[in-house]
Amino acid sequence: MLVERRATNSDLDPLRSLCARRAGTTKPNALQQDVAVVAAFVIGLLLSHSVACASDQGDHGLPNVLLIMVDDVGFSDLGCYGGEIDTTHLDGLAQQGVRFSNFLVNPMCVVTRTSLMTGHTHSQSDNYRRSLPVAKLMRKAGYSTSLVGKWHQPGNPLDAGFDSFYGFLGGAINSWTGKEGRKHAIQNDRDTPLPVDKDWYATDAFTDRAMHNIRASVSEQRPFFAYVAYNAPHTPLHAPRELVEKYYRRYEAGWDELRQRRFEKLQDLGIIDDRYTMVEPGGEVRRWREMPRSTQLQEARRMAAYAGMLERVDWNVGRLLNLLDEQDVAGNTLVVFLADNGGAYSNGDIHTYDQQIPWEADSMPFASNGWSFLKNTPFRWYKSSAYQGGVSVPCIMRWPAGSRLLPGEVRHGRFHVTDLYPTLLDITGQAYPSSDGARRLEPLYGHSMMPTLEDQVPDGADVHDEIFWSFNQTSRGLILGDWKIVSISDGPWSLFNIKDDPTESQDLASSYPRRATQLSEHWFRFAQDRTTMPASWREPPVDFQEGWGFHRLRMVLPGYVRCVPAMAAMNVSVDTDLQFHFDQPVSFRGSEGKTLRLYRVPDPQNPVWESTLDGNDPSEGSRRVTFPLPQLAPKTTYYLLADPGWITVGGRPAGPLNDGAYWYRFRTK
Numbered sequence: 305m306l307v308e309r310r311a312t313n314s315d316l317d318p319l320r321s322l323c324a325r326r327a328g329t330t331k332p333n334a335l336q337q338d339v340a341v342v343a344a345f346v347i348g349l350l351l352s353h354s355v356a357c358a359s360d361q362g363d364h365g366l367p368n369v370l371l372i373m374v375d376d377v378g379f380s381d382l383g384c385y386g387g388e389i390d391t392t393h394l395d396g397l398a399q400q401g402v403r404f405s406n407f408l409v410n411p412m413c414v415v416t417r418t419s420l421m422t423g424h425t426h427s428q429s430d431n432y433r434r435s436l437p438v439a440k441l442m443r444k445a446g447y448s449t450s451l452v453g454k455w456h457q458p459g460n461p462l463d464a465g466f467d468s469f470y471g472f473l474g475g476a477i478n479s480w481t482g483k484e485g486r487k488h489a490i491q492n493d494r495d496t497p498l499p500v501d502k503d504w505y506a507t508d509a510f511t512d513r514a515m516h517n518i519r520a521s522v523s524e525q526r527p528f529f530a531y532v533a534y535n536a537p538h539t540p541l542h543a544p545r546e547l548v549e550k551y552y553r554r555y556e557a558g559w560d561e562l563r564q565r566r567f568e569k570l571q572d573l574g575i576i577d578d579r580y581t582m583v584e585p586g587g588e589v590r591r592w593r594e595m596p597r598s599t600q601l602q603e604a605r606r607m608a609a610y611a612g613m614l615e616r617v618d619w620n621v622g623r624l625l626n627l628l629d630e631q632d633v634a635g636n637t638l639v640v641f642l643a644d645n646g647g648a649y650s651n652g653d654i655h656t657y658d659q660q661i662p663w664e665a666d667s668m669p670f671a672s673n674g675w676s677f678l679k680n681t682p683f684r685w686y687k688s689s690a691y692q693g694g695v696s697v698p699c700i701m702r703w704p705a706g707s708r709l710l711p712g713e714v715r716h717g718r719f720h721v722t723d724l725y726p727t728l729l730d731i732t733g734q735a736y737p738s739s740d741g742a743r744r745l746e747p748l749y750g751h752s753m754m755p756t757l758e759d760q761v762p763d764g765a766d767v768h769d770e771i772f773w774s775f776n777q778t779s780r781g782l783i784l785g786d787w788k789i790v791s792i793s794d795g796p797w798s799l800f801n802i803k804d805d806p807t808e809s810q811d812l813a814s815s816y817p818r819r820a821t822q823l824s825e826h827w828f829r830f831a832q833d834r835t836t837m838p839a840s841w842r843e844p845p846v847d848f849q850e851g852w853g854f855h856r857l858r859m860v861l862p863g864y865v866r867c868v869p870a871m872a873a874m875n876v877s878v879d880t881d882l883q884f885h886f887d888q889p890v891s892f893r894g895s896e897g898k899t900l901r902l903y904r905v906p907d908p909q910n911p912v913w914e915s916t917l918d919g920n921d922p923s924e925g926s927r928r929v930t931f932p933l934p935q936l937a938p939k940t941t942y943y944l945l946a947d948p949g950w951i952t953v954g955g956r957p958a959g960p961l962n963d964g965a966y967w968y969r970f971r972t973k
Contacts, residue, residue, distance in 0.1 A: 366445065366527040367706055367731055368637040370518075370624065371724075373420070373531075374617055375413060375454065375476075375538035376687060378647030378679025379696045381614060386570040386681065388554060388562065389611045393622030394700065397641065401702030402709045402757075405575045406806075408768075408783075409645055409721045411694045411775045412687065413475065414456050416644040416721055417533075421457060421464060423725030423736075423748040425772055427835035431458045434746040434836075436737065438725050439465030442529040445732040450517040452510040453533035460494055466531075469493050470513040477535055479506040479542035479613075480665035505544075507536045507613075511620040515627050522631045529728075532624070537613040539651055539670045545663040547612030554611070555604035558592030559674040566681040574714050576682060581809045583684045587971035588650075588852045588872035589677050590905045590941050599908060602657055607675045609662035636705040638731065640724065643697035647679025649686040649852065652964035654908065654945070670964070673852075682807050685852055690773040690781030690790045692808055701757070706731065708759040715756060718766040718783075722750030730754045746834075772830050774841055778855045782827045789813075789823040793854035793871070796845050797824055853967055860959025860966045861951075863888040869970040876972045878938055882931040888954030890929055893919040898947035900961075902933065905941040912936070917950060936972050944968040 380386040384398035410416040415426035422428075422435035429435040439449045443465050451461045453471040461469040472482070472489035482490040482500040490509075491497040500509070514532045521528035555562070563582070570576045592600065621641070628634035652660070652670035660669035676686045676693075683693035699719070701707070709715070729736055730752045739745055751767045773781040773790075781790035786803035799813040799820040813820045831842040851872025858864040861884075868883040869876040882902070884890075895917040902913040913933055923929040929951070936942065946961035961968055 366447070366733075367703065368521075368527050368633055369442070369447075369529045369728065369731075370628070370637055370639045371529070371531045372621060372624070372639070372641045373417075373453075373533045374614075374641075374643050375533075375535055376645065376648040377537065377614065377643035377698065378676070378681070379683060379693075379698060380566045380570060380681040381647070381679050382698050384573070384700070385575060385698045386566040386573060388565070389551075389618075390615050391618040393618050393625060394641065397621070397625065397639065397702055398700050399712045400704075401639070401700055401711065402707065402713045402715055403575065404699040404701075404719060405714055405716045406718045406766075407642065407697060407699035407720075408695045408718065408771060409643070409697050411645055411690050411773060411779050413454075413538075413644045415775055417454075417456055419721045419749075420724060423722050423750050424746055425722070425749055425774070425835065427774055427831075427837035427841070428746050428749060430836040432464070434744070436740050436745055437464035438728055439529065439531075441465070441729065441734045441736075442732060443467065445734050446527060447529040447732070448517070448521040448524065448526045449529045449531075450514070450521075451531045451533065452513045452517070453506075453531075454535050455533070462493060468517060471510065471533065472497070472535075476538045476540075477506060478540060478665065479535060480504070482506065505542075505616075507534055507616050507620050510534060511623050514624060518624075518627060519631065522633060534617055534620075536617045537610050539648065540660075540667065541606075541609035541613050541662055541669040541671060542665075542667075543609055543612035543616055543662050547615050548605075548608050548662050551608035551611040552604055555607040556600065558600060558603075559589075559607075559678040560592045563678050563681045566678065570682065576806075579804060580682050580807050581805075582682060583807050583809050584874075585674075585677050586684070586851050586872045587874050587876075587941060588967070588969050589674050590672075590969075592674065594906050594941065596906065596908070603672060603674065606657065606669065606671045607678075609669045610671050610675065612662065634704070636703075638701065638703040638706065640699070640701050642699040642721070645687045646683070646689070646692075646694040646696060647676045647686055649673055649676050649688065650964060650967065653962040654964055655962070657964075672964075684808060685792070688775060688778045688855065689792055689852070690775070690779040691792070692802075692806065694779065695773065695781075703757065707757040709757060716764045717756060717761070718768050718771075719753060719756075720750060720768045720771050722748070723753050723767055724750070726750050726752040727754055727757075772827065772834075774831065774835070774837060776841060776855075777843070780827065780841075782823055782830075784823055784826060787819060787823060789820060789827065791845055792852065793850040794843065794846050795849040796847065799823070853969065856966050857961075857968060860961070861886075862953040862956040862958065864953075867968065871968060871970070873970040876936075876970050878936040878972050880933060880936065882933055882944075884929045886927045886929075886953050889925050889927060890923060891919070891952040891955075892917050892921045892924055894952065894957075895919070895950055898950045900931070900944060900946045900950050903943055903945065903963075904937065905943065911945075912942075915950075938972050941969060941971045 382391045382394050384395040418426040418429050421437045424435050443449050449466045450468045451466045455461050455473045456475050474484045477484050477489050488497040628637050650673040660667045662669045680693035685691040685693040687694050755761045771783040777794050779792045788800045788802045789797040791797050798811040800808045850870050854871040863886040865885040865887050900915040901911040903911050943963045944961050948960045949957040951958045
């Protein structure tokens with residue numbers, strides 16, 4: 305039996321502090337909020353007491369570990385993080401455990417999963433050549449190790465220390481068919497991927513297998529390390545019809561209003577404070593009030609698919625938590641829930657939005673940038689970006705037998721995904737070796753979170769003084785103490801004091817050039833000395849700034865260097881031309897009948913300008929193409945559509961611009 309943990313006078317200090325902070329408030333609903341917070345505290349304390357008193361399976365003393373990772377969930381999506389999605393079970397987990405307000409990951413799923421498994425940054429690990437996957441040490445400690453869901457790492461999970469694997473090796477699947485593209489992707493261990501059953505649904509199936517693995521471990525009286533890596537809610541956004549349709553009306557308010565609601569709820573929950581500000585979206589986000597009603601309804605349906613998919617995740621998390629109770633192992637099980645990166649940016653194609661049905665297996669539903677702007681409230685930008693919107697995620701932990709934190713507590717110190725690896729070593733008594741056979745191992749980058757879980761450090765203490773990010777040429781960043789530099793699209797470094805300005809609202813690079821230079825030099829030294837990243841990832845920044853979406857444009861425009869107006873630019877003059885720069889000669893031969901078209905967001909049916917392309921264009925053979933535009937309307941978002949092959953660059957035809965996966969938007973003054 306576990307030792308019962310009784311509430312003490314010190315346990316009540318947070319409630320006393322709450323009452324002191326509330327004293328004299330002028331908010332009309334302050335009393336209701338106080339009652340709600342106190343009720344949540346008491347319920348959480350009782351639930352924790354109940355869980356802690358449950359007998360544990362076996363006498364091994366080692367805690368079980370249930371690690372749950374979701375794909376592309378934004379910082380504020382869960383109810384317990386300010387969201388309007390119904391996440392009852394995760395909210396309950398937060399009441400029983402602890403939420404982290406400053407838990408950081410990496411800009412993309414694959415690089416975060418590398419850090420999770422190795423305790424290193426992605427480019428430090430060098431495809432596991434300089435790392436020892438954590439599952440190997442867990443297995444050495446006597447754990448049964450299992451993975452269900454998404455791997456997205458080198459080789460097969462069985463090579464990384466997992467006893468069993470059920471899921472897929474790649475980056476994303478169709479949640480109804482289990483296919484990645486056109487190929488079957490779901491497999492057992494090393495078996496060839498095979499078709500799934502007709503009524504198969506990824507989130508449910510992964511939970512079923514995880515529950516099977518946990519039951520088997522308990523039956524064998526072995527501690528378990530169960531890693532549940534859901535594909536959801538990664539696109540395509542597939543969910544049961546009844547879950548999608550329940551959210552249609554909820555999202556008709558639009559991303560602007562809902563972001564404000566989330567911001568206020570985050571404040572009320574104590575997750576953010578008055579240092580956080582509402583940052584304005586860039587030119588990549590359409591303003592809700594400017595879109596026609598038909599587009600607003602279409603967009604509400606798109607986000608409803610995402611919400612339904614995430615609610616289904618929550619229901620399945622509830623199944624896992626109930627199983628821990630049924631098996632009498634909840635008290636000594638460390639449950640960790642987190643996302644792999646911030647909310648994902650737009651995908652899809654404006655011409656096919658209404659054709660995508662989330663409950664149909666052959667559909668490909670996506671959500672748009674505006675909803676990503678909502679998901680990552682209160683931060684700017686998205687997945688793939690080292691800005692806070694791309695790397696800030698919800699993280700919840702519950703461990704009644706090992707944590708001394710109060711149920712329902714919010715911790716504000718800075719942590720990084722690499723901190724989970726040394727935390728697991730701490731709780732299992734394992735030491736990290738300096739080598740693995742003949743291989744020298746890179747020292748762990750993270751730091752154990754156990755002092756925080758044992759309440760040995762004050763709230764707000766940062767476990768991580770330095771965090772390094774790099775993802776392709778898309779984004780790079782570095783936190784060093786209170787300061788952060790970040791770059792997107794190869795552009796110049798921006799500098800922020802994230803202690804005073806956690807939402808990165810004020811770029812201080814021009815005010816503190818020496819500080820920016822110091823951090824830049826540190827970034828390049830780390831990249832050179834501590835990683836194996838390719839040279840192209842550490843090219844010096846260029847002297848012009850492209851905004852969000854630039855990385856998508858250069859996927860379909862060969863030799864693409866920059867455009868004017870810049871991608872996602874704000875405050876563009878109404879008297880502007882359209883200009884593309886390439887590093888190879890362009891040609892319009894074969895472009896007859898294909899067009900480049902400019903639209904206003906308020907009127908997606910009628911272009912305000914359309915090109916006429918043929919082999920006699922004066923830009924033929926040059927590396928810069930200029931299109932004169934008519935005078936534009938003020939305070940309006942514009943976007944381009946283009947037919948595939950509208951231009952050829954270096955002998956290669958350009959792909960399409962579709963205001964979805966490959967978009968180009970800007971906003972006028």
